[in-house]
Amino acid sequence: GAVVSQHPSWVICKSGTSVKIECRSLDFQATTMFWYRQFPKQSLMLMATSNEGSKATYEQGVEKDKFLINHASLTLSTLTVTSAHPEDSSFYICSAKGGTEAFFGQGTRLTVV
């Protein structure tokens, strides 16, 4: 399948700081990327849909000013968690739509202390 690279794999940050997570489609162009969050023993919760060259579409209950998404090119989308708090600690996963399937990045384990 297609390769989606997510960076970093894990990050620890202090409360109040911002963290940027990158998602790259390595061997295909992704006009649409998705950002998910997964808390322990729970399923993936869709946060937002990122479309190249346009504003992201956020799911209900997700703060767009807190989770900034930029999809500047067909191969890169970024998620910035601003003013992070301990309750933002989670596993963040991106996926890129290639054709009819969605391929996932490796995920980023964010811990806010």
Add this chain to the structure above:
Amino acid sequence: QKEVEQNSGPLSVPEGAIASLNCTYSDRGSQSFFWYRQYSGKSPELIMFIYSNGDKEDGRFTAQLNKASQYVSLLIRDSQPSDSATYLCAVKVGNFNKFYFGSGTKLNVKP
């Protein structure tokens, strides 16, 4: 979010047996259905997808779709201990190409 339901399990089967995983969904507009496997601490990996009613086989895996009853299932034949993982059902809805996931079923294959 659109509702996708799975039994959380755990489902325990002996090695070599058939494991049957089920998923129901609420949105009749759902077009495509996917099964992902997720190991603890890792991202999901696609096992297979199905669009049309009936069965689709790929190696030891068979996906079954019944749109009238709004359920999709995954059968794993000759289960191996390495199949032990959480299996996520996902549906793609409408023209927005959004994927919605069930909570996952934890499968334990005992040697």
